[in-house]
Amino acid sequence: MKFGELKIKNFLIIGEATVSLANRGLLLIEGQNDDDESANSNGAGKSSLVDALCWCLFGVTARGVSGDAVINKKAKKECVVGVEVWTEDLNCYYIERGRKSKRLGNNLIVQHVVIDGLDVGGSCELTKTTVSETQKVVNGILGCSYEVFTSSIYAAQEKMPDLPSLTDKMLKTLIEEAAGIDRLQKASEIAKDMCGKAHDQVESIQTKIGFADKTLSASEENIKHLQEQDEDFVKKQQSKIAELTAEKNAIEAEIAKIALLSKSETDTLEDRANQIREHLKNYSTLEAQSRKLQNDFNLEQNKCVMLKSDIEKTKKKVEGLKQETTNLDSKIGTRCGECGKIYQAEDLSTAKKAIESQIAKTNEELMSQMREFMAQVEQAKQFAKNVAEFKKKLPDVTALATELSTIENKFKKNQNSVFEIRSKKERAELIQKNILECEKTLNEESPYKKFLAEETEKISEGVKEKAQLEQQLLEAQEAEKVAESVQQLYSVKGIRAHILDTITPYLNERTAFYLNTLSDGEITATWQTLTKTAKGDFREKFSIEVQSVKGATCFAGLSGGEKRKVRIATSMALQDLVTSRAENPIGLYIADEVDHAIDASGLERLMTILDAKAKEHGTALVISHNSLRDWIDNTITVVKKDGTSSLVESK
Known part of the structure; x- marks a missing residue:
């Protein structure tokens, strides 16, 4: 590429x-x-x-x-x-x-x-x-990813990969990705997922078998219950017919006891009700006239009240004018608030005469109002007399109203009886229909026979399904064993560890080539998958061991230039690994x-x-x-x- x-x-x-x-x-x-x-x-x-x-x-x-x-x-x-x-x-x-x-x-x-x-x-x-x-x-x-690119293809001044200083996990992850073993990680994840699915499949089939057992038990219990219901079916139908027949007979007896008005009784009562309604209609006309007279009286009476109110206002006005005269007399001998002059009787005579003139006019107005009030009172009395005399002439219709109410109640009761009879007849007809349906059901095959046949068929199918599930369980358990083996194969201790062991010699060979060239053989860097502990034991750990003929026994002990040579050599070796394994x-x-x-x-x-x-x-x-x-x-x-x-x- x-x-x-x-x-x-x-x-x-x-x-x-x-x-x-x-x-x-x-x-x-x-x-x-x-x-x-x-x-x-x-x-x-x-x-x-x-x-x-x-x-x-x-x-x-x-x-x-x-x-x-x-x-x-x-x-x-x-x-x-x-x-x-x-x-x-x-x-x-x-x-x-x-x-x-x-x-x-x-x-x-x-x-x-x-x-x-x-x-x-x-x-x-x-x-x-x-x-x-x-x-x-x-x-x-x-x-490749960013990490592999910057660690092998791109050796940058500020990000030169310090491979010897990486932790076991970081170095192993980088090498796995560079060698394409990260695909095995994906394969491991797929294998783990497949193993989980195989396990779930086994559990799912076992759950289905358990459910099938419960279904078979339920069907057997249903058959027992249906057989009991089938035996009780006829008895219940006969008992129902007897109950419905008794209810129908009782309704018919109730209908016979209900009394209705005859046609002649209905006609007589209707004629009398019409007569009473005519009398009451005439009375309504007179009563309306009485209400009108009463309203007229009320209007006249209200006029009296309004005139009396006007008289009271005029009286108060006269009293007020008289008080003004008194107030003028009290000012004689006092000083004016504006000019300081002492008031004399002749100074206030003009104002006093004006007020006395207003008093005279107001008294005349008061006398006129009183005369009008007296005339209005007499007129109101006449209206009251007219109302009283008219009411005396009104006839008493209480007995007629009571009689009309009694007749209407008889009609209402008779109508209710008609509705009651109709309702009871409808109920009796419905009961008769139910009786006929029950008799028809008795003559036909019991419905539980059909359910018994269905449950029996369910048991037969359930037995077959359970047998199939048990066979599927055997196959699923075998598939689970295979999936577990595959998962173990792609685990950290499986093929991935094996590949890491096989690529280590390649990395060592390429690192030695570059480092020998750069350091003239004075520095060695060895990729290792096992590390010796302080107790002398070996444990699995991916690392790069660095030594120098000048005395350094680890990467940290090298000079800056020597460290740069190790970084370059390991980075180039890593690139060679990527190149050798990449498509x-x-x-x-x-x-x-x-x-x-x-x-x-x-x-x-x-x-x-x-x-x-x-x-x-x-x-x-x-x-x-x-x-x-x-x-x-x-x-x-x-x-x-x-x-x-x-x-x-x-x-």
Whole structure:
């Protein structure tokens, strides 16, 4: 598997760039910071080029940068990285990831653009509904996860895999995934699931057998109960007929006792009721006239009350005027509140005469009101007399009303009796119908015979079903044993442990090759599956034991340069493992400042290894602050200017 064209836009420090990664051999990536000459190549964005590839594939750089942090600070949007992935069978996939992109948003897309050598463009879409699901598609195409990629294919300056320092669990997990044993983990999970399902199947069949036993017992109990019901059926029907017949006879006797009015009695009562209603109608007319006279009297009486109220108001007005005169007399000899002059009798005479004139007029008005009141009282008395005389002439109809009520009650009682007779006859007819149905049922076959036949058939079917379930149980128990064996096979102590034991020699051989070359045989690193305890016992533990001829007995005891050589050697050995076991080994190796802390002789040996890597995989990218042009001819210079970097290729 090879990476083709890599397109970058607004990613980290890089503005826009396109570079081919296929069959480039040993390719040096240098930096040139024109914005800060004192920084030399630092900050130019050398690592950003390969970080773009890592981010495009996995959504995070080897240095752990993800989210909006990858967007070019100057552009602030439209961050997009896309790369072609070519397989050996002439298939090409285009993987593209965006961040704050108008076209892609924050999504990951995968397209199968070339199928078996045939260019189909973007018509074959492999993108899923979520980024996480699409990421699984990418991992499947690459044949490795982010962890394996950064631990073997991509050796980054800030994330060089410290394999000798990893814990047993972390190292074992990484090696299992690199060797493809993680698929066995999935197989183990499948085997465990199948074992669980086989166990559930056994329990399910056992439950069904138990249920079948209960069903058979219930059917046998039902047959016994149905037989008893069948014997009681005739007796109950006969008893029911006798009860219904007795009820019918009683209803007919009740009907015979109910008395109804004869037609002549009904006609006589109806004539008398009409006569009474006519008298009462005439009385209603007189009563209406009486009410009208009473209303007229009430109106006249109300007028008297209103006139009396007016008289009282006028009297109060006269009293008020007289009080004003008294008040004027009391002012004589007092000072005016405005000018201070003492009031004399002649000063108030004009005002006093005006008030006396008002008193005279008001008294005249009072006398007029009293005369009108007396006349209204006389008129009201006359109206009262008329009402009394008219009421004396009204006839007494109490006896007629009582007689009419009695007649109407007789009609109502007679009507109720008619309804009662009709209801009882309907009930008697319904009872007779039930009697006929019971007699018909007696003449037919008992319904319990049918139920007995059904229950007997159920028992026969139940016995057959139970026999089938018992046979299924035997088969399921046998399948459970097989599933348990398969689960044991794929367990940690099974084939997975065996494979780890078989790949350890391969890792040791490749690590020894690289480390001997880098250290001139002064350092050894051995992959082990067993570790000796302080008591001298051995226990299962995956680790890397490191020694140096200079005296160091563990990885922690090495110098910085020696540790770097061990990291490089184990990382390359891990990549060889991935390549040897992968269906589509990735033809790329990225060495990001792996020459840091390497002495001159070690650097020369490292270049020899990297050159071999380039020939083996097609492309080896080397990122360095140092000048490596003496060893590497092909160069890409990342030039930073005005806050944005671009690429310049030279050969």
